[in-house]
Amino acid sequence: EPEVTQTPSHQVTQMGQEVILRCVPISNHLYFYWYRQILGQKVEFLVSFYNNEISEKSEIFDDQFSVERPDGSNFTLKIRSTKLEDSAMYFCASSEVRDRPYEQYFGPGTRLTVT
Amino acid sequence: GQNIDQPTEMTATEGAIVQINCTYQTSGFNGLFWYQQHAGEAPTFLSYNVLDGLEEKGRFSSFLSRSKGYSYLLLKELQMKDSASYLCAVLPSNTGKLIFGQGTTLQVKP
Numbered sequence: 001e002p003e004v005t006q007t008p009s010h011q012v013t014q015m016g017q018e019v020i021l022r023c024v025p026i027s028n029h030l031y032f033y034w035y036r037q038i039l040g041q042k043v044e045f046l047v048s049f050y051n052n053e054i055s056e057k058s059e060i061f062d063d064q065f066s067v068e069r070p071d072g073s074n075f076t077l078k079i080r081s082t083k084l085e086d087s088a089m090y091f092c093a094s095s096e097v098r099d100r101p102y103e104q105y106f107g108p109g110t111r112l113t114v115t
Numbered sequence: 116g117q118n119i120d121q122p123t124e125m126t127a128t129e130g131a132i133v134q135i136n137c138t139y140q141t142s143g144f145n146g147l148f149w150y151q152q153h154a155g156e157a158p159t160f161l162s163y164n165v166l167d168g169l170e171e172k173g174r175f176s177s178f179l180s181r182s183k184g185y186s187y188l189l190l191k192e193l194q195m196k197d198s199a200s201y202l203c204a205v206l207p208s209n210t211g212k213l214i215f216g217q218g219t220t221l222q223v224k225p
Contacts, residue, residue, distance in 0.1 A: 031211055043158065043202065045212040056212055091157055095211065103148060104213060106157040 002026045004107035006092050012113045013082055021077045021110045023092030032075045033093040033104060034067065036060070043091070049075065082114045117141045119216035121203050126222045127193055135188045135201050135219045143208025149177050149188045150202040152218065158202055162188070190221075198223045 005024045013019050025032050034046040048055040049067055066078045075094075079086055089111050093104040119139045127133040139147070146165040150158035164170055164179035164186060176189040188201055200218040207214060 033211070035213075042217045043204075043213075043215040045214070048211045050211075056210060058212070089155075103160040103163055104211075105160070106150075108157045111155075 002105075004092055004094055004105050006090075006107040006110050008110060009108065010111045010113070012115065015084055015114055016081050019079050019082055019112060021079075021090050021092075021112070023075045023077070023107055024073050025075055025092065025094030026105055027073070029094035029096050029105075031055070031095045031097070031104075032067075032069070033095075034077045035091045035093060035106075036088040037091065037109075038085075038088045046077070046090075079112075082112075084114050087112055087114045117205075117207065117214050119203055119205060119214060121201075121216045121219045123217065124220045124222070126224060127190075129193055129195060129223055129225050131193050132189065132191050133193060133221065135190070135203075135221065137186045137188070137203030137216060139184050139186070139203070139205050139214075139216075141205045141207040141214060144181060145206040145208050145210075147177075147179055147186050148204045148206070148213065149175075149186075150204060152200045152202055154199075161201075193223050195223050195225070197221065 007022045032049045035043050037043045047057040047061045064080045068076050089109045091109045092107040095104045121137045149161040152158045162177035169178045174191045179186045200220045202218045203216040204213040
């Protein structure tokens, strides 16, 4: 069964450093998402991406965040200058279609620890 | 605003049946999803309801009442491996972003 993959599984970085989280969505999917989950809290939407541009973003997704699809397979989330409060599990998801409510398939997540 | 409520924790016995409730208030509605999440892992899709009624899939069933803004997930013949968090998530209209509830942590005891 096709699956979303994410690398690395765990990233430790110092406050103020830039990090790039990588995702490979399911190959025939067209919509891509990033969610995050701070330990013990609910999963929160960050951003959705379609046709090489951001479709929606939440208030969490400020100027420190950016997303990119640098080639035909990867989808990346960059945090320009990490803060302690960015420590969380980051999940990438992809779906085939947005307007018909197909389920979004989640990757295994990247645990980001900012020290 | 958008709000999804579910109980924080539940405990049940192996072999029993448990029902996890979810109520929601969202701007429009385009489907309700249930996900299972084991500690430290990604949410995995369990079920999807967009019309009123019951959807059954093996040991798991999910019910939706759109007029009441209410859903439940029913787990039958509980197994120890069903110990996990169960996330209720709604897809509002005109958006692709899922709105998640806090999740219900289910502990299955022998």
